[in-house]
Amino acid sequence: xxxxxxxxxxxxxxxxxxxxxxxxxxxxxxxxxxxxxxxxxxxxxxxxxxxxxxxxxxxxxxxxxxxxxxxxxxxxxxxxxxxxxxxxxxxxxxxxxxxxxxxxxxxxxxxxxxxxxxxxxxxxxxxxxxxxxxxxxxxxxxxxxxxxxxxxxxxxxxxxxxxxxxxxxxxxxxxxxxxxxxxxxxxxxxxxxxxxxxxxxxxxxxxxxxxxxxxxxxxxxxxxxxxxxxxxxxxxxxxxxxxxxxxxxxxxxxxxxxxxxxxxxxxxxxxxxxxxxxxxxxxxxxxxxxxxxxxxxxxxxxxxxxxxxxxxxxxxxxxxxxxxxxxxxxxxxxxxxxxxxxxxxxxxxxxxxxxxxxxxxxxxxxxxxxxxxxxxxxxxxxxxxxxxxxxxxxxxxxxxxxxxxxx
Amino acid sequence: xxxxxxxxxxxxxxxxxxxxxxxxxxxxxxxxxxxxxxxxxxxxxxxxxxxxxxxxxxxxxxxxxxxxxxxxxxxxxxxxxxxxxxxxxxxxxxxxxxxxxxxxxxxxxxxxxxxxxxxxxxxxxxxxxxxxxxxxxxxxxxxxxxxxxxxxxxxxxxxxxxxxxxxxxxxxxxxxxxxxxxxxxxxxxxxxxxxxxxxxxxxxxxxxxxxxxxxxxxxxxxxxxxxxxxxxxxxxxxxxxxxxxxxxxxxxxxxxxxxxxxxxxxxxxxxxxxxxxxxxxxxxxxxxxxxxxxxxxxxxxxxxxxxxxxxxxxxxxxxxxxxxxxxxxxxxxxxxxxxxxxxxxxxxxxxxxxxxxxxxxxxxxxxxxxxxxxxxxxxxxxxxxxxxxxxxxxxxxxxxxxxxxxx
Numbered sequence: 001x002x003x004x005x006x007x008x009x010x011x012x013x014x015x016x017x018x019x020x021x022x023x024x025x026x027x028x029x030x031x032x033x034x035x036x037x038x039x040x041x042x043x044x045x046x047x048x049x050x051x052x053x054x055x056x057x058x059x060x061x062x063x064x065x066x067x068x069x070x071x072x073x074x075x076x077x078x079x080x081x082x083x084x085x086x087x088x089x090x091x092x093x094x095x096x097x098x099x100x101x102x103x104x105x106x107x108x109x110x111x112x113x114x115x116x117x118x119x120x121x122x123x124x125x126x127x128x129x130x131x132x133x134x135x136x137x138x139x140x141x142x143x144x145x146x147x148x149x150x151x152x153x154x155x156x157x158x159x160x161x162x163x164x165x166x167x168x169x170x171x172x173x174x175x176x177x178x179x180x181x182x183x184x185x186x187x188x189x190x191x192x193x194x195x196x197x198x199x200x201x202x203x204x205x206x207x208x209x210x211x212x213x214x215x216x217x218x219x220x221x222x223x224x225x226x227x228x229x230x231x232x233x234x235x236x237x238x239x240x241x242x243x244x245x246x247x248x249x250x251x252x253x254x255x256x257x258x259x260x261x262x263x264x265x266x267x268x269x270x271x272x273x274x275x276x277x278x279x280x281x282x283x284x285x286x287x288x289x290x291x292x293x294x295x296x297x298x299x300x301x302x303x304x305x306x307x308x309x310x311x312x313x314x315x316x317x318x319x320x321x322x323x324x325x326x327x328x329x330x331x332x333x334x335x336x337x338x339x340x341x342x343x344x345x346x347x348x349x350x351x352x353x354x355x356x357x358x359x360x361x362x363x364x365x366x367x368x369x370x371x372x373x374x375x376x377x378x379x380x381x382x383x384x385x386x387x388x389x390x391x392x393x394x395x396x397x398x399x400x401x402x403x404x405x406x407x
Numbered sequence: 408x409x410x411x412x413x414x415x416x417x418x419x420x421x422x423x424x425x426x427x428x429x430x431x432x433x434x435x436x437x438x439x440x441x442x443x444x445x446x447x448x449x450x451x452x453x454x455x456x457x458x459x460x461x462x463x464x465x466x467x468x469x470x471x472x473x474x475x476x477x478x479x480x481x482x483x484x485x486x487x488x489x490x491x492x493x494x495x496x497x498x499x500x501x502x503x504x505x506x507x508x509x510x511x512x513x514x515x516x517x518x519x520x521x522x523x524x525x526x527x528x529x530x531x532x533x534x535x536x537x538x539x540x541x542x543x544x545x546x547x548x549x550x551x552x553x554x555x556x557x558x559x560x561x562x563x564x565x566x567x568x569x570x571x572x573x574x575x576x577x578x579x580x581x582x583x584x585x586x587x588x589x590x591x592x593x594x595x596x597x598x599x600x601x602x603x604x605x606x607x608x609x610x611x612x613x614x615x616x617x618x619x620x621x622x623x624x625x626x627x628x629x630x631x632x633x634x635x636x637x638x639x640x641x642x643x644x645x646x647x648x649x650x651x652x653x654x655x656x657x658x659x660x661x662x663x664x665x666x667x668x669x670x671x672x673x674x675x676x677x678x679x680x681x682x683x684x685x686x687x688x689x690x691x692x693x694x695x696x697x698x699x700x701x702x703x704x705x706x707x708x709x710x711x712x713x714x715x716x717x718x719x720x721x722x723x724x725x726x727x728x729x730x731x732x733x734x735x736x737x738x739x740x741x742x743x744x745x746x747x748x749x750x751x752x753x754x755x756x757x758x759x760x761x762x763x764x765x766x767x768x769x770x771x772x773x774x775x776x777x778x779x780x781x782x783x784x785x786x787x788x789x790x791x792x793x794x795x796x797x798x799x800x801x802x803x804x805x806x807x808x809x810x811x812x813x814x
Contacts, residue, residue: 054737056745086733086745088762121730122763226716228731229738309633309716309801313809323528324635326493330461331636338463338493355495356529394716395810399803402720 006276006284006372006392007159013146014164014175016198017242018042021144023152026133028081028119028126034152036130037144038137039076039196040106045240046202047073047114048209050216052233058085059092060115061232063099067111071205073238074108077134078153078194079117080181082125085231090124098130105138116194116234118181119155146198150179153194156401157181158277163269167201167262169255172245174201176262180270182277195220195235195270201259202241204249211260212237212267219267222299222389225278226398227307237263275390280397283315284390286375292385297334299387304332305376312394315374320365322350329378340381345369413683413691413779413799414566420553421571421582423605424649425449428551430559433540435488435526435533441559443537444551445544446483446603447513452647453609454480454521455616457623459640465492466499467522468639470506474518478612480645481515484541485560485601486524487588489532492638497531505537512545523601523641525588526562553605557586560601563808564588565684570676574608574669576662579652581608583669587677589640589684602627602642602677608666609648611656618667619644619674626674629706629796632685633805634714644670682797687804689779690722691797696785698749699792704741706794711739712783719801722781727772729757736785747788752776 018041023034049068051061077098084091095115103110117125144152150160165176182193197212212235220235241247248256276284287305292298305311308328314321322343329336339354346368349357368374374393425448430441456475458468484505491498502522510517524532551559557567572583589600604619619642627642648654655663683691694712699705712718715735721728729750736743746761753775756764775781781800 052737053740054734055740055743056733056737056748086730086758086761086763088746088760090762121733122758228715228717228734231734231737308635309805310635310809313806316806317810319810323493326463326528327461327635327638330459330463330638333460333462336462339495341463351493351529353495354493355497356493393810394806396803396806398716399720399723399801399806402717403724403726403800403802 002158004158004277005282008276010147010160011162011164013162013177016175016177016240017200018045018240019198020141021149022137022140022142023144023148024133024136024140026079026129028079028129034148035080036133036137037078037149037152038102038134038141040141041073041075041238042240042242045073045238046071046205046208047236047238048205048212049234049236050212052230054229054231056086056231058083058117058232059095060084060117061234063095064114064234067114070111072112073114074112075102075106076196076236077102077113077115079125079130080153080155081119082117082123083119083121083232084117084125085121087122087124094125094127094130097127098134101131102134105135114236116232118194118232121231146177146179153179153181155181161270161273161277163266163273165262165266167255167258169201169245169248169259172243174199174243174245174259176266178266178270180274182274193220193230193233193274197237197266199239200241200243201239201245202247203239204247207248207250208237208239211263215264215267218264219271223271223275224303224306224389224391225275272390275392278392279401280395281392282395283393284373285315285392287389287391288375289378289380289387291380291382293335293383294385295387298385301329301332301334301378301380302387302389304328305378306389306391309394312391315369316393316395318366318369320345320350320362320369325376325378335382336380342379342381344377346375409565411565411684412689415683417554417567418569418571420569420584423582423584423647424607425452425647426605427548428556429544429547429549430551430555431540431543431547433486433536435486435536441555442487443540443544444485444556444559445509445541445548447548448480448482448645449647449649452480452645453478453612453615454643454645455612455619456641456643457620459637461636461638463493463638465490465524465639466502467491467524468641470502470522471641474521477518479519480521481519482509482513483603483643484509484520484522486532486537487560487562488526489524489530490526490528490639491524491532492528494529494531501532501534501537504534505541508538509541512542521643523639525601525639528638553584553586560586560588562588568677568680568684570673570680572669572673574662574665576608576652576655576666579650581606581650581652581666583673585673585677587681589681600637600640600681604644604673606646607648607650608646608652609654610646611654614655614657615644615646618670622671622674625671626678630678630682631710631713631796631798632682679797682799685799686808687802688799689802690800691780692722692799693782694796694798695782696787696794698787698789700742700790701792702794705792708736708739708741708785708787709794709796711735712785713796713798716801719798722776723800723802725773725776727752727757727769727776732783732785742789743787744789749786749788751784753782
């Protein structure tokens with residue numbers, strides 16, 4: 001597996017009080033790497049989460065949804081190498097058994113255990129390996145760090161992905177760490193985005209849920225590699241309270257604004273890391289849409305551009321093909337008028353008022369497109385709605401990863 | 408340009424009374440091939456059409472929309488090599504000038520002229536070449552046939568595409584011929600689907616509009632190569648009445664059912680020909696969805712599968728990756744339940760009741776996927792809604808055509 005040309009170095013991460021990490025090898029595939037992660041949380045840890053909108057979710061996703069409303073977590077279990085998706089009653093039973101084993105090991109209620117799995121679809125999680133794996137990870141608790149945790153949850157990721165942010169809450173510095181996997185893909189697997197956020201801030205679960213949902217809307221919901229939505233996508237945020245900062249219960253609490261901003265910053269970092277590891281990616285593309293009738297409309301136009309195979313192949317070829325951007329705006333079905341539309345690449349306006357700009361010079365655009373980070377700007381000229389989304393280019397690498405094999 | 412491996416031979420086509428064909432070289436690109444088509448219709452010819460839903464349509468599309476309501480046509484003008492899309496006032500003025508020239512040559516009102524253009528975007532149609540081209544095509548009227556017309560409207564098509572159907576109306580045999588172009592693509596062009604249907608039946612314009620809309624919903628609206636919608640897609644149907652059959656004015660007219668069925672058959676043939684010439688296509692894929700809550704829901708699920716890059720690359724690789732079909736069903740957002748879902752490849756059921764079938768044998772599926780025509784079947788188990796759509800696989804050829812160049 002070649003490392004993505006858009007990879008960034010693994011960051012230096014602080015430990016988070018109230019978070020103990022253990023990993024082990026369950027052997028979901030014929031490998032010796034760690035493929036089970038167990039994290040033990042301090043008593044009172046708050047949890048919030050967002051999960052895939054797929055109508056065919058994995059049992060782990062279902063269990064998270066069932067357990068999230070009570071808002072408290074004592075354990076997190078993640079399996080890599082088997083997504084357990086579309087595995088019927090056998091898969092659900094295996095997930096339940098692994099969760100019960102984790103609860104017994106940690107001495108807590110089963111509904112305080114949160115689970116996620118990623119990897120091959122359609123093969124039930126092997127129950128014995130799953131239970132033995134989480135038992136071994138429990139024996140290793142405290143020996144692991146976030147780098148080890150990130151390695152244990154990866155599948156076909158070409159580099160480990162984590163990020164860090166901090167905020168002042170009532171004069172106390174709180175740390176936020178996030179780890180994430182996603183976007184590589186092998187036969188016959190399906191990429192799953194799993195993100196886990198840990199903070200030593202104290203946050204009331206209902207408020208954590210609200211600010212995670214808001215941060216998600218501006219980060220994970222704004223990225224696309226190929227427009228295909230996994231059955232298992234899950235982002236969970238855990239707040240242990242170990243920093244000793246005052247508890248954040250709502251927008252009026254000390255540090256609420258700063259913490260929410262740090263959480264959104266962290267989610268944005270993690271989301272862009274996934275795009276940087278998009279299959280076959282050679283360029284990170286930011287699509288900025290302004291002038292839509294509202295923000296939701298701007299988002300749909302931006303995603304239409306970001307998911308267009310023609311736009312993504314043009315960027316791969318370093319081609320300033322603004323006609324394909326026009327096409328993608330046109331097909332979005334959102335309020336737009338050809339003759340008010342303006343398009344930029346980088347800082348260069350290429351088209352406006354429904355036609356190419358007079359005296360258009362492609363040289364600065366070609367220079368921008370030759371870089372590894374590309375910005376496409378669209379102004380619809382209809383209103384004040386704005387959106388920003390991220391994607392990657394579409395290259396032979398994507399085809400090779402996803403078509404050049406038999407499972 | 409390599410001919411698509413899915414190409415079919417050009418069919419033998421009857422002449423259609425009331426249709427006179429002329430082609431010429433306007434020279435929209437540095438070539439010597441014909442790139443302007445003029446067709447003269449007998450007086451009284453009825454016309455109906457469907458055009459792109461893009462919010463950024465070409466001026467030719469706008470002119471068609473303005474002229475279609477009156478329902479009568481005397482001329483059709485098609486330019487290949489320049490789509491005239493997103494060209495502002497200059498492009499519209501050139502299209503108007505070419506239409507006025509055609510009307511003067513044919514001695515009819517300008518609003519009886521229908522126009523379409525395909526090719527490079529963002530470059531105004533050169534007015535002088537357009538007028539000279541249509542004048543030369545007028546001088547050649549009567550010398551051309553449907554094969555020549557098909558050749559004149561193609562851009563990066565790898566083979567010429569036409570189809571034929573017939574029906575009995577009041578005891579008189581009427582013929583329907585359709586020609587179509589679309590789906591090839593070169594720098595910095597955008598594919599445009601242009602389809603033209605000619606019949607010697609006599610049909611009242613309002614009824615022609617109704618049955619063309621219905622046929623379109625089951626043919627052109629059911630194909631996708633890459634989910635990208637052109638600014639210029641246009642299908643026009645012309646009925647000259649030259650066969651002398653009784654005029655079809657509504658469903659109660661003699662032969663109305665037979666004629667509508669022939670029209671739908673013809674549209675289906677033409678639509679599948681476009682998919683057969685999809686960029687980089689090596690396999691024609693039919694997606695059949697049953698058991699949806701209604702037909703519209705089934706169509707959206709089918710298009711979600713047909714537009715999924717992961718499904719399309721799996722088929723390219725001959726990989727029976729039903730997990731990706733599950734994913735594409737799940738992301739469609741339509742009513743579905745994992746545990747009622749069944750999936751087939753060809754005639755082999757691979758998954759049902761939310762899991763792989765017991766004793767699943769991949770051999771017959773692999774054999775089916777090795778062929779050049781692949782069927783994916785999905786039963787949602789929710790209701791009686793059905794849909795059928797066609798697409799092609801996603802291969803290195805698509806990337807090569809769309810990314811491996813600089814414009």
